[in-house]
Amino acid sequence: MKNYITFIGLLLIVGCEPFVTEFADSSDAVMYQAAQRSGVAHTGQSIKVVTWNIRFGIGRFPFFGDSCGDSVILDDASIEKFMATIADSLNAMDVDVVLLQEVDVSSKRTGYMDQVQYLLDNTNLNYGCYASMWKADYIPSSGIGRIDAGNAILSKYKLTDAERIQLRLRTDQDELTQYFYLRRNILKAKITSLAQGSSEFYAVNIHATAFATDDTKQQHIDKYVETLAVIDDGGDLFVTGGDLNSVPPGSITDFCESDMCDGEDYHTDEAEEYHKEGSYFENFDGEPEILLPLYSAYSSAIDSSEANLPNHFTHGPSTSFEMNNIKYDRKLDYLFTNGSWVTDAAQTHQGAWELSDHMPVSSKLNFGGE
Numbered sequence: 001m002k003n004y005i006t007f008i009g010l011l012l013i014v015g016c017e018p019f020v021t022e023f024a025d026s027s028d029a030v031m032y033q034a035a036q037r038s039g040v041a042h043t044g045q046s047i048k049v050v051t052w053n054i055r056f057g058i059g060r061f062p063f064f065g066d067s068c069g070d071s072v073i074l075d076d077a078s079i080e081k082f083m084a085t086i087a088d089s090l091n092a093m094d095v096d097v098v099l100l101q102e103v104d105v106s107s108k109r110t111g112y113m114d115q116v117q118y119l120l121d122n123t124n125l126n127y128g129c130y131a132s133m134w135k136a137d138y139i140p141s142s143g144i145g146r147i148d149a150g151n152a153i154l155s156k157y158k159l160t161d162a163e164r165i166q167l168r169l170r171t172d173q174d175e176l177t178q179y180f181y182l183r184r185n186i187l188k189a190k191i192t193s194l195a196q197g198s199s200e201f202y203a204v205n206i207h208a209t210a211f212a213t214d215d216t217k218q219q220h221i222d223k224y225v226e227t228l229a230v231i232d233d234g235g236d237l238f239v240t241g242g243d244l245n246s247v248p249p250g251s252i253t254d255f256c257e258s259d260m261c262d263g264e265d266y267h268t269d270e271a272e273e274y275h276k277e278g279s280y281f282e283n284f285d286g287e288p289e290i291l292l293p294l295y296s297a298y299s300s301a302i303d304s305s306e307a308n309l310p311n312h313f314t315h316g317p318s319t320s321f322e323m324n325n326i327k328y329d330r331k332l333d334y335l336f337t338n339g340s341w342v343t344d345a346a347q348t349h350q351g352a353w354e355l356s357d358h359m360p361v362s363s364k365l366n367f368g369g370e
Contacts, residue, residue, distance in 0.1 A: 029162035029187055030105075032128035034120035040156045042193045046342050046364040047096035049301075051241035051335055053207070053358035056104040056149060057083045057115055060354060068261035072143045076111040083115060086355055087122040093349075093362055097191070098125065098154040099205040099335075101243045101358075105130060108145035116152045125154040129162035131187040133207060139180055151187040151205045151242070159203075162189040167206075167223055172214040184209060184220065186227055194237075196367075202231050204240035211277055217246065218290065225293050232297075232338045239365055241301075241335035243358060246281075248307035248331050249295065251288045253281040258317045258329040294336055301335035301346040301363035312348045314359040327353060333361050340366045 055063075059082045062069020090098060098119075104110040105117075116130050133150035153159060165186040169178055187205040194201035204227065208220040221244070231238045247253065256266040259279040265271040266279075281287045295304045302312050313328035328350055335346075342364035349360040 029129045029131045029164045029189070031159070031162060032116050032120055032130065034126045034128075036121075037126040038124065038156070040124075040126065042157060042367075044367055046345075046366050047194065047239075048094060048362060048364050049097045049099070049239050049241070049335060050090070050093060050095045050360050050362040051099040051101075051205075051243075051333055052352075052360035053101040053243040053333060053356060054086055054103060054115075055356040055358065056102050056107070056110050057086060057113070058110065059356065063109075066357070073109055074111075079110050079113060082355060083113070083118055084122065087119055089349075089352060089355070089360070090119065090123045090125070093360075095125070095362065096156050097203050097239065098152075099203065099241050100152040100154065101205070101207040102149060102356075103130065103152045104147075104149045105132075106146065106148040108143075108147070112146075116154070119154060123154070124156065126156055127159045128152055128154045129159050129187065129189050131162075131164035131185050133184055134182045136180065151185065151207055153187055153189050153203050153205050155189075155191060155203065157191050157193045159189040160192055162187070165223070165227060167208070168216060168219045170209065170212045170214060170216045172212060172216070182209075186224060188227065194367075196237060198235070200234075200236040202236060202238040202240075204228065204231070204238055206240070206242040206244065208243070208245045210245040213277075217287075221246065221290055221293075225297075228294075228298070228336075228338070237337075237339050239335070239337045239339070240298075241333070241361070243333050244291065245332055246290050247288045249289050249292055249304055251281075251308050251330065253288055255279045255281070255317075255329055258326040291334070294334070298336040298338050299340055301337075301341055301361060302331070302348065307331050311350070313350070314348055314361060316353050316357050316359065328359070333358055335361055335363055337365055342366050 057079055058074045061074050062071050064070045103115045105114045106112055116128050120128050130152045131150050135148045139147050167184040189203050191201050206224050209216045256276040256279045259276050266276050313331055314333040315330045316328050345364035347362050352359050
């Protein structure tokens, strides 16, 4: 009976025209080009790769969805400022390939700016592709309204054959919540100019689930491993990474204290919930060992022996630094390849704390030039 009532309510809300875009399991991504492109050609040297969850260009703004704040809409001037600083940061890194998560392209909350196009037009990157993770004409919650957010790959070199690979939806939500919820995905693209002999070269970007309490996270990581294995088994090369929302092998698993908001109560008998949602990683079967298949099969930019060192933490809690005095607390963002990295080139850019709640990770992929 409950499912029937939820279904009727859904019909009353959406009517004849669906608010939410339905994604096929696998479909073409949206392709982009910079307004003015440089004629850069790869000459065999190493390439700089970065993964970065940019938090849709709002910096430390207290967004209601993932912080202790209750705000939704950031003013246009602040968005422009944050996006300009992100573009300047990518230029300063002199990056060749960028894997971005939480990018807005047509969302009310960020002034309808196409952030993929903005970054291409304000960096030395030339080509891009984009795959929506959250796309709806109208979200009837907290004033969100229109939303289009997802993953993007940007590159100095031309991207082709871009593909959006659907990840499984959560099964721990009611039908109405799931209808308006995120459609997470893997974004894969080919970079022809980086091919090596008969081997194609791929960039693969993922943003895995954060808050699921069922086996969705394991399903996402399994699909990711499967996608990479197909490339590797075919004799092709890849660089990959993203926000895996998973801690490294050997990590602690309880981050309720660092994620706690003012007035919240966890780890006490009086607390309504003993652990904060998304902050206790033992809720997910397999963690903190869930990433072992990636570390075992491929080369990580930050080795597993160093991944739990504070200087490689990539997550800065969305709660205020002043509240908890914790600026960085865990590693959630990764780079892997079935090739090899330039020795000692990897870096976690913790100086970007004011630009997002995730820090960029960069390294250089070895093409024999260094």
